Amino acid sequence: MNWERYLDALSRVPHELAIHIIMVLISLAVAIAVSLPIGVILTRPRFRKLGALVMNILNIFQAFPGMAIIALTMPVLGLGLKPAIGALVVQALLPIARNTIAGLYGVDPNIKEAAQGMGMSEKKVLFEVELPLAMPVILAGIRTSAVYVVSVGTLAAYIDGGGLGNLIITGLNMLWAEFIIVGAGFGALLAIFFDRGLSYVEYKLTPPGFSIIK
Amino acid sequence: MIELHNVTKIYAGQTVPAVNNLTLKIEEGETCVFVGPSGCGKSTILRMINRMIEQTSGTILINNKDIRETDPDRLRMGIGYVIQQIGLLPHRTIAENISIVPRLYGWDKERIRKRVDELLELVGLDPDETRSKFPAQLSGGQMQRVGVARAMAADPPIMLMDEPFGAVDPIVRGHLQDEFLKLQREMKKTICFVTHDINEAIKMGDKIAIFEKGQLVQHGTPQEILANPKNEFVRTFIGYDRVVKMLTLFQVRSITKGNYSIIRENELANIRQKMDDEGAAVGILMNESTRPCGLITRDDLEKAGDVSPEKIKEIACSKKDAFIDGDLLLNDALSLMLEWDSDYLGVVDGTQLIGVVSLGDIRECVRRKEGE
Numbered sequence: 166m167n168w169e170r171y172l173d174a175l176s177r178v179p180h181e182l183a184i185h186i187i188m189v190l191i192s193l194a195v196a197i198a199v200s201l202p203i204g205v206i207l208t209r210p211r212f213r214k215l216g217a218l219v220m221n222i223l224n225i226f227q228a229f230p231g232m233a234i235i236a237l238t239m240p241v242l243g244l245g246l247k248p249a250i251g252a253l254v255v256q257a258l259l260p261i262a263r264n265t266i267a268g269l270y271g272v273d274p275n276i277k278e279a280a281q282g283m284g285m286s287e288k289k290v291l292f293e294v295e296l297p298l299a300m301p302v303i304l305a306g307i308r309t310s311a312v313y314v315v316s317v318g319t320l321a322a323y324i325d326g327g328g329l330g331n332l333i334i335t336g337l338n339m340l341w342a343e344f345i346i347v348g349a350g351f352g353a354l355l356a357i358f359f360d361r362g363l364s365y366v367e368y369k370l371t372p373p374g375f376s377i378i379k
Numbered sequence: 380m381i382e383l384h385n386v387t388k389i390y391a392g393q394t395v396p397a398v399n400n401l402t403l404k405i406e407e408g409e410t411c412v413f414v415g416p417s418g419c420g421k422s423t424i425l426r427m428i429n430r431m432i433e434q435t436s437g438t439i440l441i442n443n444k445d446i447r448e449t450d451p452d453r454l455r456m457g458i459g460y461v462i463q464q465i466g467l468l469p470h471r472t473i474a475e476n477i478s479i480v481p482r483l484y485g486w487d488k489e490r491i492r493k494r495v496d497e498l499l500e501l502v503g504l505d506p507d508e509t510r511s512k513f514p515a516q517l518s519g520g521q522m523q524r525v526g527v528a529r530a531m532a533a534d535p536p537i538m539l540m541d542e543p544f545g546a547v548d549p550i551v552r553g554h555l556q557d558e559f560l561k562l563q564r565e566m567k568k569t570i571c572f573v574t575h576d577i578n579e580a581i582k583m584g585d586k587i588a589i590f591e592k593g594q595l596v597q598h599g600t601p602q603e604i605l606a607n608p609k610n611e612f613v614r615t616f617i618g619y620d621r622v623v624k625m626l627t628l629f630q631v632r633s634i635t636k637g638n639y640s641i642i643r644e645n646e647l648a649n650i651r652q653k654m655d656d657e658g659a660a661v662g663i664l665m666n667e668s669t670r671p672c673g674l675i676t677r678d679d680l681e682k683a684g685d686v687s688p689e690k691i692k693e694i695a696c697s698k699k700d701a702f703i704d705g706d707l708l709l710n711d712a713l714s715l716m717l718e719w720d721s722d723y724l725g726v727v728d729g730t731q732l733i734g735v736v737s738l739g740d741i742r743e744c745v746r747r748k749e750g751e
Contacts, residue, residue, distance in 0.1 A: 279466025282431060282539075283480050283529070284456030297470050372470025373513060 167343060174332055174347040182351055184246070185328035188321060189314050189359070192250050196257035196310060201303070203258075204265025205291065220263065227259040231317035239324045249318070249326025256317050257310040264306025268299030297372050304367040311363055315356040319348070329355070381405040381428060381537065381569060386437035388423050388593075397423045399593040400437070405586070408567040412584035414574055415616070420593040421573045425539050428571060429458045441537065456483055459530030459538035459568075463545040465522050467514040473499075473525055474510040480533040498528040503558060520551040527559065531566075541573045556582055577617055581605070581624055589613055602628055606749050622745055623710050631712050632705035634744050635726045635734035639663050642675075642695075647688035651680060661723040661735050664695040671732045674698045676723050702727050709741055 207216040226234075234252045242248030272295050280294045281287075296303075322330025329352045336344030381404070388398040398420040405411040413421035426432040428439060430451040439446045446454055467476050477498055478491045486494070496506040502524040514522055523544060530538055544552045544559075560583065563570065574580055580587050581601045588598045589612075597609040605625040608614040617624060640659035642650055644666070654662055654677065664673035673695030683694060702725040703712050715724055722738045 273464075273466070275462060275464035275466040276468060277466075278431070279460070279462055279464075279526075280468065280479075282429060282455055282460035282462070282466075284452045284454075284483055285479070286452050289483075294468060 167341075170341055170343040171347065174336075174341075174344045177332060178329075178347060178351055181327065181329050181331050181348075182355070185315075185318055185330075185352075185355065188246060188250055188253065188318050188326065188328055189311065189355075192253035192257055192314050192318075193307070193311055195250070195254045196261055196314075197307060199254070200258050200261035200306075201265055204262045204269065204303075205296075207262075208266055208269040216266070220266070223259040223262055226255050231256060232320055232323075235317070235320045235324055235326075244325040246321075246326050248324055249321035249328075252324075253314045253318060253321070257314050260309040260313065261303070261306045264309070265299065265303050268302030268306075269295055271302060272298045301367055301371050304363060304370060308360060308363040308367065311359040312356050315352065315359055319352050380407045380440075380442055381571070382440040382443075383424070383428075384438045384440070386424070386427065386434050386439060388420070388427060388432065389435045396435075396593050398427070398434075401593075401595055403588060403595060403598065405569060405571060407569055409585045410563060410570040410572055410583055411586045411588060412572045412574060412580040413588050413590060414577060414580040415590035415596075417575060418592075419590040421575075421590050422541055423593075424590075425541055425571055425573050428537075429455050429460060429539055431455075456480055456533070457535050457537070459535040459540075461526050461530045461538065461540040461543040463542040465526040465546070467522060467525060467529070469514050472511050472513055473517070476514065476525060477529045477532050479529065480535075484533055494532065498532060501531075501562065502528045504528075519547045520555065523547055523551075523555055527555075536568060538568050538570045540570060542575070543572070544579070545574070545576075552579075559583070578624070578627075581627060589616060602748060602751070606751060622749075623713070625745065625748060626709035626713060626741065629709045629744065629748075630705065631703055631707050631709060631724075631726055631736055632733070634709070634740045635705065635736050636740060637734050639725075639735045641665050641732075644692070647691050650675075650688075650691060654680075660737065661725075662695070663725055663732060663735070664692065670730055671702060671725050671727065672696065672699050674701050674721070674723065674725050676721065678722065701725060702732075703736070704728070705733055709744065712736055713738075713741055 203219060206212050207219055229237075234255055235249065238248045238252040242251050276294060276298070277290060280290045285293065318328055319330035319333055321328050322334045329348045332344045332348030333352075336342065336348060383401050383403045386398060386401045387396050389396045401424065413424060415421050423432060427434050428441075428446070430446060468479075474492075474495045477495045481491045481494060495510060499506040499509055504521060504524055509517070509521070514525070517525065523546065527543065530540075544555045547555065556579065572583055574583075584601055586599065587601055587604050589596045589604065591612050597604055597613050602625065604613065605617065605621055605628070608617055608621065614621070638659050639661045640654045640657045640663070642653065642662045642664050644664075646653055650662055661674060661676045663671050664675065666672045673692065675691065675695040675698070679694055680691070683690065698719055698721055701715065701719040701721050701723075703715055705726050705728050712724055716722065716738055724736050725732060726734045726736050
């Protein structure tokens with residue numbers, strides 16, 4: 166064990182951590198922006214038939230190992246942070262889309278029927294009834310994706326995406342266990358942080374009437 | 380006024396119509412109950428009236444206007460809708476749930492707040508206690524009340540109710556029915572009410588429409604249907620106690636007669652004489668405070684033979700509970716007669732005696748109504 170190497174590794178943490186967080190946040194934001202509407206559209210009666218097809222495509226993306234996706238984006242998008250984010254988005258889509266669909270389907274049809282029967286427009290039913298009621302399930306999907314993206318994000322360093330993966334790769338190349346421990350350790354801490362943080366958001370956004378039921 | 384003209388609904392992928400060539404008119408201020416076994420199409424009809432389902436052919440008119448000319452959301456805002464599962468929004472408070480339609484109409488906050496409190500009181504809930512609760516905190520009966528209040532929020536002239544009291548236990552259901560009948564007597568809304576329970580139909584309906592397999596079998600007042608079931612299906616659907624059900628349509632008060640004698644304690648000795656003089660079939664024993672405390676019929680007297688006044692009093696007092704409130708129904712009277720093994724019951728209004736009713740009177744009433 167070499168304490169100086171620890172300090173060296175730790176001194177690089179703020180920078181790499183910042184990049185890692187930015188990478189995760191952007192990928193998550195993009196993934197939510199794509200998946201949520203996909204989930205909503207696929208649960209509308211007119212597009213229901215498309216559902217199986219789209220979900221299968223997303224399933225295939227999900228089945229790809231993270232490393233393979235990262236590697237495959239390189240020839241298309243080149244090196245750097247952007248292709249890394251692209252790869253992470255692809256990985257983050259499925260859990261969010263799947264949970265959005267599950268959440269929306271899980272809304273009691275009687276509640277929708279009553280809302281519609283009172284004269285609420287389709288849009289109003291979606292935004293005032295369906296999405297709020299599906300929110301806990303959707304957020305659980307976002308949480309799954311977040312944790313996933315944090316861990317796959319460490320692979321971004323292979324295509325020069327930066328982040329905590331840089332520390333791990335340096336450690337692997339130089340056989341410096343200290344760098345690996347610091348990089349992996351902070352990666353794990355970040356994942357836990359996202360998981361806890363989002364579960365707090367989930368708790369906060371759960372409709373008040375629900376917490377009573379539970 | 381709601382009119383259905385040759386309305387047919389065939390669901391996609393089916394050949395048998397769910398509703399077949401239905402023509403029906405529901406008058407202004409009338410409660411029409413759609414009744415029939417599951418799958419007879421009664422809910423489908425209801426849902427076609429607010430365009431939750433589009434008819435395959437035929438026209439539906441509300442106040443002489445084809446409902447297809449109105450935007451569905453607009454149409455539905457003007458029609459109260461209550462379903463069995465209630466469908467309260469679990470993430471909204473009771474006040475918010477009730478104010479959904481007023482908010483769609485864009486009422487201001489103060490007006491909505493007032494209306495919510497007014498409605499909660501109307502359906503028998505304490506506004507202060509209920510308004511900020513969530514649906515999950517209420518009992519089934521309370522939720523049904525909120526469901527009805529929500530449907531009435533913007534005072535729609537028409538209400539569609541799909542088994543609105545179906546999800547609560549029979550006792551609560553009875554209360555809700557009574558309260559709703561009382562409300563309706565004042566509101567005079569045009570109501571389509573779906574149920575599979577013939578007793579509920581008889582109780583709630585001004586008119587009853589009986590359906591079988593998408594076909595209207597019989598349409599008429601409860602009395603018409605009970606007196607003249609059109610065919611075997613209706614007869615079976617009503618059940619063997621058809622005539623007893625008919626008795627539920629009339630209050631005891633309506634056939635009460637005055638052929639009784641009031642007997643004071645000191646008149647017990649010459650009770651026969653007094654009843655003969657007054658041509659009475661039954662003697663009512665009164666105590667000092669002029670409360671009826673016993674009842675004795677001619678039959679009882681004959682059976683007893685020549686006995687002491689004390690014995691007569693004993694016989695009379697053994698039927699001290701054979702009195703019935705004038706507001707109760709003839710089936711209640713019949714049941715009480717069987718219970719007391721008595722052809723006669725005293726009829727009271729509170730503690731005030733207003734007459735007597737006999738088994739013969741009930742028979743006579745049935746005979747007359749069957750003939751109508």
